[in-house]
Every structure is written in C-alpha cells, then in structure tokens.
Amino acid sequence: MYRRKKDHKRGITYSLMLVGDSGTGKTTFANNLLEMGIFPHQYEIDAPKLAENSRVKVVKPTMVLSYNSKNGIPSHMAQFDASREHFEPGVTITSTSMEISTGQEPLPSRSSVSSDSSSTTQNGGISTDKIAFSLVKTYGLGENIDNTLCFNEITAFLEQQFDQVLGEETRIKRNPRFEDTRVHVALYFIPPTGHGLREMDVEMMKRLSRYTNVLPIISRADSFTKEELAKYKKQIMDDIERFNVPVYKFEVDPEEDDMETVEENQALAMLQPFAVMCSDERNENGQFVRHYPWGEVKVDDDSFSDLRILKNVLFGSHFQEFKDTTQNFLYENYRAEKLSSVSDWDVDKVGDTAADKRNSAAPSLSNFASLITTGQFKSSNSLAMPPRSDTPTTPNSKDINQGFDIESPALRQESQSIRLGNEEIINNIKNSPRSSAPGSPDKSKLRNISETVPYVLKHERIIAKQQKLEELEAQSARELQKRIHDLEKRAADLKLRERLLRQQHLNGSNASMRSRSSSIAQAAPVQSTLKKEESVTDLASIVSGRA
Numbered sequence: 001m002y003r004r005k006k007d008h009k010r011g012i013t014y015s016l017m018l019v020g021d022s023g024t025g026k027t028t029f030a031n032n033l034l035e036m037g038i039f040p041h042q043y044e045i046d047a048p049k050l051a052e053n054s055r056v057k058v059v060k061p062t063m064v065l066s067y068n069s070k071n072g073i074p075s076h077m078a079q080f081d082a083s084r085e086h087f088e089p090g091v092t093i094t095s096t097s098m099e100i101s102t103g104q105e106p107l108p109s110r111s112s113v114s115s116d117s118s119s120t121t122q123n124g125g126i127s128t129d130k131i132a133f134s135l136v137k138t139y140g141l142g143e144n145i146d147n148t149l150c151f152n153e154i155t156a157f158l159e160q161q162f163d164q165v166l167g168e169e170t171r172i173k174r175n176p177r178f179e180d181t182r183v184h185v186a187l188y189f190i191p192p193t194g195h196g197l198r199e200m201d202v203e204m205m206k207r208l209s210r211y212t213n214v215l216p217i218i219s220r221a222d223s224f225t226k227e228e229l230a231k232y233k234k235q236i237m238d239d240i241e242r243f244n245v246p247v248y249k250f251e252v253d254p255e256e257d258d259m260e261t262v263e264e265n266q267a268l269a270m271l272q273p274f275a276v277m278c279s280d281e282r283n284e285n286g287q288f289v290r291h292y293p294w295g296e297v298k299v300d301d302d303s304f305s306d307l308r309i310l311k312n313v314l315f316g317s318h319f320q321e322f323k324d325t326t327q328n329f330l331y332e333n334y335r336a337e338k339l340s341s342v343s344d345w346d347v348d349k350v351g352d353t354a355a356d357k358r359n360s361a362a363p364s365l366s367n368f369a370s371l372i373t374t375g376q377f378k379s380s381n382s383l384a385m386p387p388r389s390d391t392p393t394t395p396n397s398k399d400i401n402q403g404f405d406i407e408s409p410a411l412r413q414e415s416q417s418i419r420l421g422n423e424e425i426i427n428n429i430k431n432s433p434r435s436s437a438p439g440s441p442d443k444s445k446l447r448n449i450s451e452t453v454p455y456v457l458k459h460e461r462i463i464a465k466q467q468k469l470e471e472l473e474a475q476s477a478r479e480l481q482k483r484i485h486d487l488e489k490r491a492a493d494l495k496l497r498e499r500l501l502r503q504q505h506l507n508g509s510n511a512s513m514r515s516r517s518s519s520i521a522q523a524a525p526v527q528s529t530l531k532k533e534e535s536v537t538d539l540a541s542i543v544s545g546r547a
C-alpha cells in the first residue's frame with residue numbers, strides 16, 4: 001500500500017529521447033508536443049518564450065547529463081565562435097524533468113495489468129494521471145566529421161540507465177528514492193533529403209534499438225508534396241528492411257489483439273515513418289500554425305502532418321506498450337547478456353582458484369563467479385530473477401506462465417530451461433557442504449550476488465570513464481603537440497624571414513654605400529670644377545641655416 005501510494009505521488013515515469021541532426025526541428029517538436037516553450041532554439045536563445053502550459057510543470061530544469069567534445073565545452077552551451085570553428089563539437093545529452101497532469105483525459109492504456117496504474121485516481125468522478133516525464137535531447141549529432149564519438153556517447157548513456165536499474169534490482173535493500181531513468185522511446189529525426197536513409201541514420205538507429213524503442217520521424221514534412229512524401233516514406237521503410245534496422249513496428253497478433261487494436265496498429269504501420277511539421281507560431285485561437293506567403297497551415301492537421309497521431313501514440317495508445325517493451329524485452333535481454341558476460345569474464349580469469357575463494361564473504365568478482373560455477377549454469381537466462389522483487393524466490397512454472405506468453409513451443413522450452421536453471425542453482429546452494437545452518441547460506445550467497453553485481457557494474461563504469469578520460473587526454477595531448485609543432489614552424493619561418501630581411505637590408509645598404517661612393521667618386525671632378533665662391537656661399541648658407 002505504501003509503495004502504491006508513493007508511486008501515485010511520484011507519477012508514472014516515462015522518458016522520451018529526441019535524437020537527430022542539428023536543425024531537424026527537435027526543439028520545435030518538443031515545444032509543440034508539450035504546447036509550451038520548453039526549449040529555446042540553439043541560435044535564438046533570446047527569442048521570446050512561448051506561453052506556459054498549465055498542465056506541465058518543470059520539476060528539474062534542463063541539465064547536461066553527458067557530453068563529449070574536443071573543445072571541452074558541451075555543444076549545448078557553446079555559442080558560435082569563429083575561432084573555435086575548426087573543433088568538432090562532439091555531442092551533448094540533456095534532460096529536462098517535468099510533471100504532466102493529464103486531467104480529464106486519462107491515458108488509454110492498452111495493457112490492462114500495470115504496476116503503474118496506481119497513478120490514476122478517481123477525483124470526484126474525474127480521473128487524474130500524473131506522468132513524471134523526462135525529455136532527453138541530443139545536441140551536436142551530425143555536426144562532426146567523425147560521428148563515432150556521438151554514437152558511442154549516446155549508447156553509453158542509454159546503457160548506463162540500464163546498469164543503474166540492474167544494480168538497484170540486485171540490491172537486497174532498495175533505495176526508496178531510486179529513479180528509473182531508462183529511455184522508453186527515442187524519436188529519430190530524419191532530415192527531409194528525399195534520398196532515403198544515410199549511413200549515419202542506419203548506424204545510429206541500430207545502436208539506439210538495443211536500448212529503446214526507436215521511431216523514425218521525417219522532420220519538416222512541409223518540404224514535400226503529397227506524392228514526394230509518400231515516395232520518401234516508402235524509401236525509408238525499404239531501407240529499414242534492407243539494412244535490418246530494428247525500429248519499433250506496429251505489429252499485430254490477430255489471435256491475441258482485439259479488432260480495434262488490430263485496425264489501429266495496421267493503420268499506424270501504414271503511416272510509418274511519421275512525418276511531422278512543427279512551428280513556434282500560434283494563431284489567434286492558440287493553435288500552432290506555419291505561415292507561408294501563400295497561406296497558413298495548422299501543424300495538427302492530419303492531411304499535412306502526423307504530429308497529432310504521433311502525440312496520441314506517445315501519450316495514449318502505445319504509452320504502456322513502450323514501457324512494457326523496454327522492461328520485458330530490451331532490458332531483460334540486456335540483463336541476461338550483462339550477467340552472463342560478467343560470469344564468463346570472471347570464470348575465465350579465476351580458473352581453478354575459484355573454489356578456494358568461494359568461502360569468502362567479501363563481495364568480489366570471484367565470489368560472483370564462484371556462485372555461478374556452483375550452480376553450474378549453462379544458460380545465462382538462469383540468472384533471471386523476477387523484476388522488482390525484494391526477495392528472489394524460485395519461480396515455479398505457474399509464476400512463469402503468468403509473466404510470459406508461452407503459447408509458442410520455443411518460448412515454452414526457453415521458460416522451462418530458465419525454471420530448471422533456477423531450481424538447479426537454488427538446490428546446489430541448499431545442498432552445499434558449506435551450509436552450516438539451514439537458510440543462512442542462501443542468504444549470504446544472495447547477498448553476495450546483490451553486492452557483487454552493482455560492484456561489477458560500477459567497476460565497469462569506472463573503467464569506461466577512465467578510458468574516456470584517457471582518450472580525451474590523449475586527444476588534447478595530440479592537439480597540443482600539433483599546435484606546438486605549428487607554432488615552432490611559424491617561429492622558424494619568422495626567424496628565416498627576419499634573417500632574409502636583414503640580409504636584404506644589409507645587401508641594400510652595401511649596394512647603396514657602393515653606389516654612393518661610386519657616385520661620390522664620379523661627382524668629385526665635377527665638384528672640383530665648382531667655383532671657389534660657390535662653395536663658400538654654400539658653406540655660408542649652411543652656417544646661416546644652423547644659426
């Protein structure tokens with residue numbers, strides 16, 4: 001009850017990420033989505049702000065969560081500076097936390113059973129929902145010559161959010177204030193080139209898809225005619241198929257889904273990728289519009305833009321679906337992979353000495369490995385524990401059947417192997433000769449797991465950070481070296497020029513001396529022909545001039 005109350009107080013957590021090239025309209029989209037001026041435009045920081053939205057309350061203002069740049073300044077904060085123009089801007093990831101009250105329009109959740117549904121209350125017949133919404137935005141993607149830096153930074157950020165949940169899940173004592181910051185949906189903004197996907201788009205979407213539901217979005221849809229847009233959409237979907245980009249697809253299961261859902265998903269699948277048109281301008285009715293020399297277009301008009309439909313998908317029809325896919329599919333996959341990689345790495349390293357270290361109570365990588373080996377794990381899935389449960393227990397087939405759809409024989413087999421694996425490890429732990437008192441060894445081993453996994457994750461994170469720092473350091477050292485080399489070259493050039501000038505000057509003065517002496521020598525007989533009176537007059541004039 002206490003937890004449900006807390007959940008309600010905090011609201012349903014939901015996180016959306018906007019990824020795409022600079023200038024593809026992410027800021028304008030965010031402002032239209034929330035119907036307020038949530039972000040200023042990068043090059044128009046001083047532009048007048050849009051009106052506030054009474055339903056949206058900013059809880060935490062925009063913060064830089066992560067960045068990687070060669071000039072040491074997050075691209076989000078860097079003003080245009082011509083002297084630094086040659087530096088690659090890298091990438092910046094920011095997050096803005098807000099609370100959205102959906103008021104009289106309760107979120108239609110497709111999933112009937114949801115732990116988050118506690119956030120919906122009946123308030124005098126009116127249902128109110130509170131969404132703890134995080135809007136994550138990337139800056140600088142596509143502005144670099146080499147965008148690998150950006151890909152790595154963005155995926156590392158997403159991975160870190162998964163790691164935090166994994167670390168928290170394996171703890172015996174949970175942090176009641178823990179915030180789940182996993183990104184549920186990433187909107188990838190494709191520039192309106194009309195030429196299908198670029199290599200960068202394919203690569204970025206593929207990487208994002210490992211951690212979140214990716215929806216490709218065609219930005220600035222007003223750049224196309226109706227036919228051009230239809231063609232471009234088809235091109236993009238063809239490319240997605242051809243390059244196997246695992247974006248979110250509105251698939252239907254005729255046996256499971258009701259008619260309404262099937263029709264809805266089919267219509268949405270036909271519409272994909274959504275093409276949006278956005279604007280910061282409003283008309284006298286408060287609607288967002290784009291003004292053209294030939295007229296005005298409402299951005300919510302379905303005949304020109306999929307913005308309204310996309311809003312409904314994000315905050316309505318597929319809201320719970322995105323959260324469920326993130327938790328049950330993407331995160332579960334990641335968890336199994338991560339835990340098995342931790343065990344593999346350690347088993348290889350520890351080898352035969354693992355047995356000696358099993359008795360140690362101190363949390364360490366070896367403890368974790370020994371626990372794995374005690375259970376003689378074959379499948380990495382055997383480690384899967386029921387999510388969000390304080391005391392892990394052996395799941396019986398009934399529990400598993402409740403959590404998964406095991407209609408397909410492959411899934412049934414998989415769940416069977418998970419169950420057997422779990423039972424095996426628990427039995428091994430129970431029957432272990434080291435068990436002095438019944439019950440206690442399980443606890444200590446579970447504690448070992450719970451303490452070791454966060455430790456391993458933290459350890460890996462530190463190593464990754466260290467690597468990143470070393471890379472940055474090496475990069476700046478290389479740049480410094482290059483600048484020193486350039487400066488030395490310039491100094492040498494200047495010295496050479498100076499020497500040349502001096503030489504020239506010296507040659508010039510020698511030549512003039514020579515010419516002067518020769519001219520003096522030539523002039524001497526002439527002078528000697530001067531009359532005595534004239535020279536006297538000259539001398540007299542000089543003397544009078546001085547006086």
Ligand SMILES: Nc1nc2c(ncn2[C@@H]2O[C@H](COP(=O)(O)OP(=O)(O)OP(=O)(O)O)[C@@H](O)[C@H]2O)c(=O)[nH]1
Pocket residue numbers: 021022023024025026027028029041042138139140219220221222223276277278279280
């Ligand atoms: N024609 C047209 N222009 C748009 C649309 N949406 C945004 N723009 C314009 O495109 C420009 C860039 O939009 P932003 O929203 O700042 O783009 P961004 O992706 O946030 O850019 P960064 O902040 O640099 O990452 C602005 O001048 C917008 O007015 C659209 O749907 N159609």
